[in-house]
Amino acid sequence: MKKVTNMTELFEKLNDLKAVFSYGQKIIPVLQSLIDFMRDTVPLLETVNNSIAESTRQIPKASHHITDVTSATELATTEILDIVDVISGEIDQLEENLNSEKEKIVKRKEIFAKLQSQLPDTDENKALVEEYISYNASVEAHAEIAEILQNTKNNVFNITLSLQVQDITSQQLAAVNHLIENVQDKLASLINDLETNDFQNDTPPETDDLRISAPQNSTFNPDAKYDKSSENQDIADSIVKNTKTSQDEIDKLFS
């Protein structure tokens, strides 16, 4: 009787084993797919890791390149300002010469008027006087030249003012550099996490940790822009005017 019971148990165990095998047969393709997926993914992750590392290595080069661009534009701007100074100096000299010439014209006219009064009143003398006057430089012509020189001087000075763009763009480039350096730090930190597998234990970074902002005492204004409209100056003027009569707003803001 006991033999029959044992055989029944044996058959039950064999059935269980059969069930395990048939489950195994079903799961094997899934496991195979998972292994295939891992085999494909690992090189991909390595490629991503290498790409990040390569990008990180390239970043200082980009940053130096931007610094070089800023230095080059500053040098070029200085050269332009030097030339503008020379031109302005030459215009000043021309104006001085012109003024001196103008005084001489007035004096010549006075002397000529005296000479003219002493000449015999003949047709020939009249013709000669008229011819002389037609060749003589006039005060009006000098005034025209003086005006042209003044306009040229103003235009040259406007070039100087437009060169403020160099300072503003250099601040914009400094902001880009700061951004690049921040990205490099974050990528370097990411590579370090990937290599040390620290990311497994890390909690996801806070949104604030990912944000890049200008340092408190930065040497550049990240919002610098070359805007020739008077809008910003008008706002400043209005605030200056209002705060001169009321200090309350300032005190409220900084108390």
Add this chain to the structure above:
Amino acid sequence: MSMKFLIVDDSVTMRRIVANSLQNLGFKEYVEASDGKDALLKLSEDDTINFVITDWNMPNISGLELTKAIRSDSTLSSIPILMVTTRGVKEDILEALNAKVNNYVVKPFTPQILKEKIDQILSNS
């Protein structure tokens, strides 16, 4: 009164542009400083400086810190200060006024604006 300006800016270009503008307006005397620290040194060396035109964003000591340093020094506190900067938002302007700058110019500026602000400061002092 003879005017002697101190132009404070870390940009060589801007220092020259401000200097040229001042000369165009008839102000011939000026000295330059490349940041706030250099400016304080120049002020301590030259007591004939009677007007400061300063940028905001600079290394070592910023224009804002320079303003506070001047205002807290009894020998310098009465010197007029004109801030010339790219920072044009309301909070920045209020912060500069709180530090006691006399007036505020937003870059890029025109010589007319510079003249207007200098005249306003001089007429009030």
